[in-house]
Amino acid sequence: MKDCEALKNHTVVSHKSIDLHAFIPQRIISKDIPVKMDITDLCCKSCNVPLATVEDLIAHIVAIHGQEYDYSAGVCVFPFILNKDLFQCMLCNDKYDNFTSMLGHMYKKHIERAYICQICGNSFIDQVRLNRHISYSHVGHRCKICLKIFDASHKLDKHKQRIHGIQRTVECNLCSSIFENQYQVKVHMGKVHNVERYKIKCEHCPKICTTKGAMLLHVQSLHSDVRFECDLCEYKTGIKWRIKLHKRKHFGEKNYVCSICTRRFGRSSNLSAHMKIHTGNFGRVCRWCRQGFIDSETFDRHEKESHYFNQYN
Incomplete structure (x- = not known):
């Protein structure tokens, strides 16, 4: 979606017929624990009374509308305010520039992690995530074709591409174009769809990068005051390891x-x-x-x- 309001409108129009009694338990069992709730315009749908927090909403429904609620189960909801500028944790007021970082913070700081890995001691919120961690971190990523095991998913992807000719692809969610990796999708979204967050302009030249890391590398390489020089030619860079990479050309490595x-x-x-x-x-x-x-x-x-x-x- 191009912005938060478009996402909200899409959800209301396209998903209003979802059976929540079947949907929510299924999500809790699978991966989304707990349920995420946008409280930007939180109110009681029965009487339209505006409320500040999920706890206030529960108390209102119990007191005013006579509904029952099992308080021993807790709230089981992650409240957040969906906007395009800044994401603030509604449980401790920490601020983040993207939803994923804020959600990671909420999972780490505001949920009980009772399932402990006996191998490394890391804790998880449910058995599903613990099993996934053991599979990825202590068993490895296995190629289903030749059964070779790798310690990281990106290494398995490279192996599949080089040895078996299997290319992993990523799709642009705005036009369905297909790319090799997420970085290429960001480049495409910045240049083709003019998504502002993927158009970071260099302060020193016309160069445009799609990530802060790429821009930092560009600035260090071309615009940094600290210069590293090749002792065999006039090549200069602001990044030391690029000299080592450059010298391979001279020695034919x-x-x-x-x-x-x-x-x-x-x-x-x-x-x-x-x-x-x-x-x-x-x-x-x-x-x-x-x-x-x-x-x-x-x-x-x-x-x-x-x-x-x-x-x-």
Whole structure:
């Protein structure tokens, strides 16, 4: 949704027929514990009396409308105010710039975590999450094709792509375009749909990044006062590790080998792009002319030579 009001309107119009008596228990059993409730305009639907908190609403329904409520079960609701500017925890008033961070805070600070992992001591709110943690953290991520185990999901994804030719895709929820990862979706949403949160402009040049991390890397690399110089050429950067990466070009180091055709590369990213040859996909696609390239260096050279004017206008 483009904003919070659009999400609210969509929910009211499209999901008003949901059977809450069947829906809520199913969500509690599965993953959404407890139920999340937007209290921006909280009021009693029977008499339209405005109320400040969920506790006030419960007390009102019991006292005024004679309904029963089992107080021994607690409230079982995470209250929040849905807006586009700032998310504030309604239980302790901590503030966050996105809903996911605020929700993570609420799960960690405001819910009883009674299920403890006997291996590492981490605690969880239910048996389902404990089992998931044991599977991911202490068992590993297993490839269903060759049964090889990896310690992280992204490593399993790379393995599936390189060895089995299986490409994981992510869909844009605004136009259903398909991309390789979430970062590419953010780039797409910023450039194509003009979503402001994914258009971070550099204060020093026309460069636009989609994440704060990418912008920080850009500023450190090109605009930082601290400069690291290559002792073999005039290359300079504000990031020390980029010098080490750059020197591989001088010494011809190519430590990344394609497991299919044995071609060698100096960077793991170039090897990943090259693997698209074997899976039938291009590594990078030019947003200006839609021409495909199998490695980042060729793609970057094409953009500079053919579309330099488009990039900065």
